[in-house]
Amino acid sequence: MLGAEALGVGIGAIGTGFMGGIHARAYRSVPWIFPDAAAYPDIRVVADLRLEDAQAFARRFDIPEWTDNWRTLLGRSDVELVDVCTPPALHLEIATEAAAAGKHVYCEKPVGRDLAETTAIWEAVRKAEVASFVGFNYRMAPAVILAHELISGGRIGQVRQVKVSFRTLFGGSLQAPWSWRFSREQAGCGALADLGSHVFDLALHLAGPIARVCGTTTITVPERPDPARPGATRRVDNDDAFTALAEFASGATGIFDGNRVAIGSASELTFDIVASGGAVRWDMRRMNELQVCFADTPAAEQGFTTIQTGPANPPYGRFIPSSLGLGYADTKVIEAHRVVDALARGEVISPSIGDVVAVARLIDAVQRGGWVEVDA
Numbered sequence: 001m002l003g004a005e006a007l008g009v010g011i012g013a014i015g016t017g018f019m020g021g022i023h024a025r026a027y028r029s030v031p032w033i034f035p036d037a038a039a040y041p042d043i044r045v046v047a048d049l050r051l052e053d054a055q056a057f058a059r060r061f062d063i064p065e066w067t068d069n070w071r072t073l074l075g076r077s078d079v080e081l082v083d084v085c086t087p088p089a090l091h092l093e094i095a096t097e098a099a100a101a102g103k104h105v106y107c108e109k110p111v112g113r114d115l116a117e118t119t120a121i122w123e124a125v126r127k128a129e130v131a132s133f134v135g136f137n138y139r140m141a142p143a144v145i146l147a148h149e150l151i152s153g154g155r156i157g158q159v160r161q162v163k164v165s166f167r168t169l170f171g172g173s174l175q176a177p178w179s180w181r182f183s184r185e186q187a188g189c190g191a192l193a194d195l196g197s198h199v200f201d202l203a204l205h206l207a208g209p210i211a212r213v214c215g216t217t218t219i220t221v222p223e224r225p226d227p228a229r230p231g232a233t234r235r236v237d238n239d240d241a242f243t244a245l246a247e248f249a250s251g252a253t254g255i256f257d258g259n260r261v262a263i264g265s266a267s268e269l270t271f272d273i274v275a276s277g278g279a280v281r282w283d284m285r286r287m288n289e290l291q292v293c294f295a296d297t298p299a300a301e302q303g304f305t306t307i308q309t310g311p312a313n314p315p316y317g318r319f320i321p322s323s324l325g326l327g328y329a330d331t332k333v334i335e336a337h338r339v340v341d342a343l344a345r346g347e348v349i350s351p352s353i354g355d356v357v358a359v360a361r362l363i364d365a366v367q368r369g370g371w372v373e374v375d376a
C-alpha cells in the first residue's frame with residue numbers, strides 16, 4: 001500500500017475496542033487523505049487481552065502481527081509509537097514502560113486515572129525524551145480550528161465568558177449494563193474524566209489557562225445490571241455528572257458541565273464563547289458549522305451567522321471537495337496525520353501529555369469542592 005519511498009512510522013497498537021478501531025481506521029486513511037504526509041502510519045502489531053480479539057482485529061485492518069501481551073510490543077525495534085486505547089487503569093503502566101523503552105506515546109484521554117498518574121506519565125515521557133500525543137480529537141474539527149483561529153487572531157476581541165457542556169446517555173439507557181466506565185478503579189472519575197477531560201481541554205485550548213475552579217459531582221444511577229451475573233447489579237462508584245464554575249487567568253469566567261446519564265442527549269458537546277467584539281458557538285451534532293457574531297456589524301444586521309465549513313477550512317478539502325460534511329471519525333484521521341507528521345518532522349505539537357496535566361488539575365480541583373486555585 002505504501003509508496004516505495006514513503007517513510008513509515010512503526011506503530012504498536014494496544015486495545016481493539018471502540019477507540020482502537022477508530023484509531024486503526026484513521027491510520028489506514030492517512031495515506032489517502034494526506035498523500036503528502038511526511039510519514040505514513042504503519043501498524044506493525046496489535047495487542048489485546050484475548051489473542052482471538054487481537055487476531056480478528058489484525059485481519060480486519062491488515063496488521064501483520066498480533067499478541068495477547070502488550071509488553072512484547074515494547075521490545076520490538078520496528079515499533080516507534082505505542083498507541084494506547086485501553087481503559088485508563090492501564091495507561092500509567094503502559095505509557096511509562098513504553099516511554100522507558102524509548103517509544104513515543106499516543107495515549108487516549110483522560111491519560112491517568114487522576115492527577116498523580118497523569119503527572120507521573122508526563123514525567124516518564126519527559127525523562128525519556130520521547131514525544132507524546134493525546135486523543136482530544138474534537139479540537140481537529142475544521143469548525144473548531146476556525147473558532148480557534150478567530151479567537152487567537154483577535155477577531156472577536158477579549159474572551160469574557162466561556163460555556164462548554166458535554167451531555168450524553170451512556171449505553172443509550174439509564175439501565176445500560178455496568179462496564180469499566182462506571183468503576184473508579186478502572187476509569188478514575190466518571191463523567192468528570194470521560195466527558196470533562198474534553199470539556200476542559202476545549203476550554204483551555206480556546207480561551208487559555210484557568211486560574212480558579214469550583215465544582216461538584218453527583219452519582220445519579222448508583223447500581224447497574226451486572227453483565228457477568230444475570231439478575232444481579234453492580235455498584236457505580238464514580239460520578240455520573242459534574243458542574244463547575246471557573247475564572248480564567250485572563251479574567252474571563254467559565255461555566256462547565258458534563259453528564260453521562262442525560263436522558264434525551266446523544267453526544268451533545270457544545271461551546272459558547274462571548275467576547276468583547278463578538279461571539280462563537282459550536283455544537284458537535286452540527287460539527288461542520290460554526291456560528292459567529294461580530295460586534296462591528298450594523299445593529300440592524302447583528303446576530304449569529306452560520307458558517308458551513310468546507311474546502312476553504314483546512315484540512316476539510318483533503319476529505320471532500322464540497323461542503324457535504326465530515327464526521328466524528330474524520331477528526332481522528334486529522335489527528336493521526338498530525339501525530340505521524342510531527343514525529344517524522346521532529347516537531348512538538350499540542351495536545352501533548354504535558355498539556356493534559358492542566359486538564360487533570362482541573363478535574364482534581366472539581367473533586368475537592370469549593371473554590372480551588374489552580375496552578376495555571
Ligand SMILES: NC(=O)c1ccc[n+]([C@@H]2O[C@H](COP(=O)([O-])OP(=O)(O)OC[C@H]3O[C@@H](n4cnc5c(N)ncnc54)[C@H](O)[C@@H]3O)[C@@H](O)[C@H]2O)c1
Binds near residue numbers: 048110135194
Ligand atoms: N477521544 C475520544 O473521543 C474517545 C472516545 C471513546 C473512548 N476514548 C478513550 O479511549 C480509551 C479506550 O476506550 P474504548 O471506548 O475504546 O474502550 P473499549 O472498552 O471499547 O476498549 C478497550 C479495549 O482495551 C482492551 N484491553 C483491556 N485490558 C487490556 C490489556 N491488559 N491488554 C491489551 N488490551 C486490553 C479491551 O479488551 C478492549 O479491546 C479510554 O481511555 C477512553 O476514555 C476516547
